[in-house]
Amino acid sequence: MKYNKNKRIRLALYISAVSAALLTGFSGFAAEADADFFGMAEKQTVRATWDFSEASQDIHAVVLEKTKSAAEDAKTEYLKKEEAKRKAAERKEAEEKAAEVAAAQADKELLAALIFCEAGNQPYEGQVAVGAVVMNRIRSSSYPDTITDVIYQPGQFTPAMTGWLDSVLSSGGYTDSAMKAAEDALAGSNPVGGCLYFSTGGGGYQIGDHFFR
Numbered sequence: 117m118k119y120n121k122n123k124r125i126r127l128a129l130y131i132s133a134v135s136a137a138l139l140t141g142f143s144g145f146a147a148e149a150d151a152d153f154f155g156m157a158e159k160q161t162v163r164a165t166w167d168f169s170e171a172s173q174d175i176h177a178v179v180l181e182k183t184k185s186a187a188e189d190a191k192t193e194y195l196k197k198e199e200a201k202r203k204a205a206e207r208k209e210a211e212e213k214a215a216e217v218a219a220a221q222a223d224k225e226l227l228a229a230l231i232f233c234e235a236g237n238q239p240y241e242g243q244v245a246v247g248a249v250v251m252n253r254i255r256s257s258s259y260p261d262t263i264t265d266v267i268y269q270p271g272q273f274t275p276a277m278t279g280w281l282d283s284v285l286s287s288g289g290y291t292d293s294a295m296k297a298a299e300d301a302l303a304g305s306n307p308v309g310g311c312l313y314f315s316t317g318g319g320g321y322q323i324g325d326h327f328f329r
Contacts, residue, residue, distance in 0.1 A: 223263040225285060228298040230267050232290035233275035234314075235297075238324035243294060245308045245323050247301025252312050259312075 227247055235246045253259035253266045260266050268276050275281040284290055308314075308321055311328040320329030 224295070224298050224302060225288075225290075226267060227263055227301065228290040228295040229281055229285040230273060230275065231297050231301075232284055232294035233281050234273065235324070235326065236291060236294060238326060240293060240297060241307050242324040242326055243297035244300050244305050245311075245326065245328055246314060247298050248306040248308050249311055249314055249328065251301055251306070252308075252310055256312060 227250060230250065231243050231246045235243045238246075250263060250266055254261055254263065260269055267273055267281070271277070273281070275284075307323065308328040311321065314320075314326045314328045316325055316327070318327055318329070320327035322328075
């Protein structure tokens, strides 16, 4: 049986033997086979002389093709995972930004409601001043550090204690002027310096009916 007529069969049968021969430097290979296996009438010895350079090229081609295919599959899988991670990161970032925007809007509306309740009938400067007091307290180590905690701190703002603030907040009953004053106070506008309190009496820096100190 010649090699060029049975190339695929021999390659499958002797691939491991060829690999071993290549590693050990053998230049030829003899094989015995059962004649029945090859469809012969009786058993006989089949001897073949191999050209290992050609077999080696075939093996290398097969291995190279499989390696390239595996590399492509790995690359595709890696790119899929990276794309999934990128999309997950984008979703997380979008959700965080949306949460920040929602929180900022909630803070602004709460401050506007407080300004309306405390100074809705006062000059615009007095409305901004009430918002500035809240912002001063956030910056002070003596008070909580969020708008919500400052406004709802027990015993501080009467509208928060009576429930009026929550009623105005839930109904959106604050005025456009109070909302603008809240926006200005949040942006840093401050007509009362470092004042932390205001009342309708007791002295201090007066704006409208309120005294700030």
